[in-house]
Amino acid sequence: MELVNVRLEIPENANLILGQAHFIKTAEDLYEVMVNTVPGGKFAVAFNEASGPCLTRVEANDEELRHAAVANAQSIGAGHVFVLLIRDAYPINVLSRVRDCFEVCGIFCATANPVEAIVAQTEQGRGVLGVVDGSSPKGVESVDHAKDRRAFVRKIGYKL
Numbered sequence: 001m002e003l004v005n006v007r008l009e010i011p012e013n014a015n016l017i018l019g020q021a022h023f024i025k026t027a028e029d030l031y032e033v034m035v036n037t038v039p040g041g042k043f044a045v046a047f048n049e050a051s052g053p054c055l056t057r058v059e060a061n062d063e064e065l066r067h068a069a070v071a072n073a074q075s076i077g078a079g080h081v082f083v084l085l086i087r088d089a090y091p092i093n094v095l096s097r098v099r100d101c102f103e104v105c106g107i108f109c110a111t112a113n114p115v116e117a118i119v120a121q122t123e124q125g126r127g128v129l130g131v132v133d134g135s136s137p138k139g140v141e142s143v144d145h146a147k148d149r150r151a152f153v154r155k156i157g158y159k160l
Contacts, residue, residue: 002121005132008072008083010112011064015091016072017084017110018117018131021047021103024057026082030104031059033097034086041089044069050079050125062087076117078126080105092158109133 010016021030030045044060046069056073060066065085072083082104086094091110098104109115113134120127141149153159 003129004119004121004126006075006077006117006119008075008115008117009068010115011068011085011087014065014068014085014087015089015110015112016115017086017091017095017098017107018115018128019082019084019098019107020080020105020128021082021101022080022105023103024049024052026101026103027057027059029101030082030084030098031061033101034084034094035061037094037097038086038089041093042087043085043089045082045084046070046073047082048073048076048079054079076119076126076128078119078128081128 008016026047027045034041034043042062042065044058044062044065046056046058049055049057056070058066058070060069065087069083069085073081095110099107108128109131111133116132118129118131120129
């Protein structure tokens with residue numbers, strides 16, 4: 001077995017949700033999740049089949065995100081993995097609905113940070129073991145940091 005780290009590319013002003021699902025209709029069902037949850041949001045979902053023709057299935061309402069989602073899914077190269085890229089919405093807006101999608105087995109990350117997928121390569125194929133999401137902690141927040149955090153979530157409308 002070989003371990004490979006795959007740097008995922010997140011387009012400017014976009015967020016990524018990386019997960020694992022299990023059925024050919026995943027791309028269509030996640031498309032429906034997105035349009036029903038954030039109708040004005042831009043997004044693309046690419047899903048790697050793990051059997052049959054083993055194609056990367058893709059649904060999108062934005063061509064730039066479509067190309068990036070496909071490129072990321074193919075770079076990972078693991079079956080049953082999906083890459084969902086979103087713009088004009090945040091993962092917090094859709095994550096519970098994505099988890100509720102019947103095909104979704106799990107979520108590795110939801111982020112706008114630089115992210116690497118840790119992929120195992122075996123004779124059979126590839127599988128995602130986990131992710132490196134962003135940077136390591138540099139300390140513990142101070143009272144001022146906590147005030148800044150609280151002010152930020154209010155500024156962007158997530159708290160009153």
